[in-house]
Amino acid sequence: MAEQVLVEVGIALTALAVGGALAARANQSVIPVYILVGILVGPNPPTEVGPVSLTLVENREFIDVLAELGVVFLLFFLGLEFSLERLVEGWDRLVGIGTVDFVANFGAGVALGLAFGFSPVETLFVAGVVYISSSAVITKSLIDRGWIANPESEAILGTLVFEDILIAVYLAVLSAVALGSGGVEEAATSVAASFAFLGALTLIAWYGTEYVERLFSADSDELFMLRVVGVTTLVAGAALLAGASEAVAAFFVGTAFSSTDHVHRIEDAVSPVRDLFAAVFFLSIGLGTDVTLLPEVAGLLLAAVVVTTLTKLASGTAGGFLYGLNRRRAIRVGVGLVPRGEFSLIIAALATSVGTGALGTTIPAFAVGYVLVMSILGTVLMGYADSLTAYAGESGPSLR
Amino acid sequence: MTVYETDVPGVGRKFEYELGGEDRLVVLIHHDGKREVFRRPSADADGTKLFELSDKQAREFGTILEGAYFQPVDLDRVEVPLGESIIEWTELPEGSPLDGESLREADLRQRTGVSVMAVQRGEETLANPESDFELTAGDILVTIGTRDEQGEFDDLISG
Numbered sequence: 384m385a386e387q388v389l390v391e392v393g394i395a396l397t398a399l400a401v402g403g404a405l406a407a408r409a410n411q412s413v414i415p416v417y418i419l420v421g422i423l424v425g426p427n428p429p430t431e432v433g434p435v436s437l438t439l440v441e442n443r444e445f446i447d448v449l450a451e452l453g454v455v456f457l458l459f460f461l462g463l464e465f466s467l468e469r470l471v472e473g474w475d476r477l478v479g480i481g482t483v484d485f486v487a488n489f490g491a492g493v494a495l496g497l498a499f500g501f502s503p504v505e506t507l508f509v510a511g512v513v514y515i516s517s518s519a520v521i522t523k524s525l526i527d528r529g530w531i532a533n534p535e536s537e538a539i540l541g542t543l544v545f546e547d548i549l550i551a552v553y554l555a556v557l558s559a560v561a562l563g564s565g566g567v568e569e570a571a572t573s574v575a576a577s578f579a580f581l582g583a584l585t586l587i588a589w590y591g592t593e594y595v596e597r598l599f600s601a602d603s604d605e606l607f608m609l610r611v612v613g614v615t616t617l618v619a620g621a622a623l624l625a626g627a628s629e630a631v632a633a634f635f636v637g638t639a640f641s642s643t644d645h646v647h648r649i650e651d652a653v654s655p656v657r658d659l660f661a662a663v664f665f666l667s668i669g670l671g672t673d674v675t676l677l678p679e680v681a682g683l684l685l686a687a688v689v690v691t692t693l694t695k696l697a698s699g700t701a702g703g704f705l706y707g708l709n710r711r712r713a714i715r716v717g718v719g720l721v722p723r724g725e726f727s728l729i730i731a732a733l734a735t736s737v738g739t740g741a742l743g744t745t746i747p748a749f750a751v752g753y754v755l756v757m758s759i760l761g762t763v764l765m766g767y768a769d770s771l772t773a774y775a776g777e778s779g780p781s782l783r
Numbered sequence: 784m785t786v787y788e789t790d791v792p793g794v795g796r797k798f799e800y801e802l803g804g805e806d807r808l809v810v811l812i813h814h815d816g817k818r819e820v821f822r823r824p825s826a827d828a829d830g831t832k833l834f835e836l837s838d839k840q841a842r843e844f845g846t847i848l849e850g851a852y853f854q855p856v857d858l859d860r861v862e863v864p865l866g867e868s869i870i871e872w873t874e875l876p877e878g879s880p881l882d883g884e885s886l887r888e889a890d891l892r893q894r895t896g897v898s899v900m901a902v903q904r905g906e907e908t909l910a911n912p913e914s915d916f917e918l919t920a921g922d923i924l925v926t927i928g929t930r931d932e933q934g935e936f937d938d939l940i941s942g
Contacts, residue, residue: 464792522793531797532809532821532830537789544792650814709827 391440398424398439399662410527412520414724415758417662418751421669428675446667453664454729455619455633456657461518461547462637463649470544480538480702481545484720487698489514491690499683505741507557508734512750513691515550517724518543520758524765525719535715538706542699542720550726551634554733555581558628561737577627584618584632588639596643608652611640630729661725668728668751671735676748683745684752692760695721711772718768722761727754816841867929870900873937875922880942887914895935897928 398420406416423429424439440446470477492510501509521543525531530539559574601607615636622632640649677684696717703713731750734742764771787799795813802808809821809830816838821830836844846852875881881889891897901910903923909916918924926936 460793518793522791526794526811526819529821529830529832531791531794531811531819532823532832534826536791540791547792647814654814 388445392445394439395424395446395663395666399666403662412517412523412722412724412758412762413662414517414520414665414728415755417665418669418672418728418755421666422672422674423669425670425672427670427673440670443667443670446663446670449660450664450667450732451629452616453657453660453662453667454630454732455616456653456660457664457725457729458551458630459615459633459637460654460657461551462634462639463641463646465544465547465634465638465641473541476705477541477545479705480542481549483701483705484542484546484695484698485514485549487694488691491694492687495683495687495690499686501741501746504561505746507560508730508742508746509687509749511550511553511557511730512727512746512753513687513723515546515723515726515730516543516695516720517722517726517754517758517761518547520722520724520761521719524722524762528765530715530719530765533712533715534706534708535703535712535719538703538708538713538716539699539719541706542702542716546726551631554628554729555631557730558631558733559626561733561742573626576625577622580622580625580627581631581635584622584635584639588635591639592642595639596645599640599643599645604648604652607645607648608656611645611649611653612656628733630733664732665725665728668732668747671747672751673744673748676744677752680745680749680752683749684756687749687753688756688760692721692757692764711769714772715765715768718761718764718771721757721764723754723757727757868927869930869933870925870927871933872903873924873926873940875918875920875924875940877920878942879920879940881918881940882920884918885914886912886916886918889918891926891936891939895928895939896932897926897936899924900927901925 399417402416402420403413406413426438426441489510492513493506495513496506496509499509521539525536525539530536555577556574559577599607599610601610615633618636619629619633623629640646696714699717699720700713703716706713706716708716727750731747731754734746734750737743785801789797791797791811795811798810798812800808800810805823805825807823809823811819811821813819817835818838818841819835820833822833823830886899891899899912901908901924902912902916902918903909903925904919904921924940926933928936
């Protein structure tokens, strides 16, 4: 059995490496490619090409643990990059652009969920999936296109910062509600328990900076990496036992580090660990995707792609104007925020773990299809941003 | 010159350096040390990427920019100590009273105490110029004398 697992993990990682190389060559984000690799080598159809079996990876337990670590470290780094400095500087604009973004896109998600007959909790999942833009895909595209040197990047990154904070709160509430078994009282208790746990973590994050600083001063990078990875995983696991979201706990552990001098060293020593686990997470999403379910969600998928592309364009453009940008740059903000990715998938993974009704079947399938379309559509649209401006009329006078 | 510094979450830090007017250099420093340098000629224009350097290259190139390897000659401050005397390179400014005079007419030795060792004109350097050599604005005179004498000479040529 053990030899079976090892060879399957080997196949999975090699397939990821090949897929990643292809993505880099096509100048696309790796996320959709990793998912496709998972769909290909997984136990669900397509299972064979002619006589050749494509079901290469069936032992999910080990891969699922690695994938779980991927979620933990994605959120840990989100917390690590969380900078008060960005929040404080121009917080009024940030809250303005973030609120517009949330109301338009989360609202569109709620409307879609209800229109397609989902229950309130399921609707919350759908709304989260379509609301949250992908930090990973967007920052990479900003750099590739050179927009990072222009004023529109401030508005785009500002929106992402706001979304990242909101998604931590959202995940905390959602996992407490979804994992609580049924009754209102049960749900309230689990929300309270998880918030108590996260509250304690927050206090440590705020007041324990010095301790964290001292505790993690290791001479060698190896020992340093082990301490960070160990403590983060332990806290995330404890959170899960306490009924809180492991992802949110990891986010708070990250924020505890964000104001120490270790940030740069973590970037160096722990990033490779995150990249490995995150790649396996995207793969495992693909492994668990049943493409035969896609026809069932095709209507929802089509509606969501059209509606939420338009709402992101609209809210981003409005946010760009809030930042005092001219029309061309404001439209770029809207276009730049279209890609969805890792966080939508984390919400989908949470839905799978709840596994009741549509949460176990159609919503994850919808989320995967949606992310595949939006991550690619978003990066393609960025190339046409300036043609979009031409349709929207001439650019007005610039304020910057 | 103002430098704007912002955090780019997950990537690194961004610096914007004003070149004058709306023209800006934008430097993106990645966490892995990679530097990308863009130039944005005006607020409405898009930044164009000029070049990208690794951490090591950026540091080496940076020291060249800093002038650690070669300082451009600052004519006011080049001094070579020579006992009590120092050698100085001084450019003859436009409108100097010496402009158009021969070395004999200028009579620098008598009037200030410095001796002219050489004159640089453009790419050419004439060592030990004859007394009928005519000075023109833009010439760089290489003179030897004490600090006081050099001071006298500076006062004289600037009129």
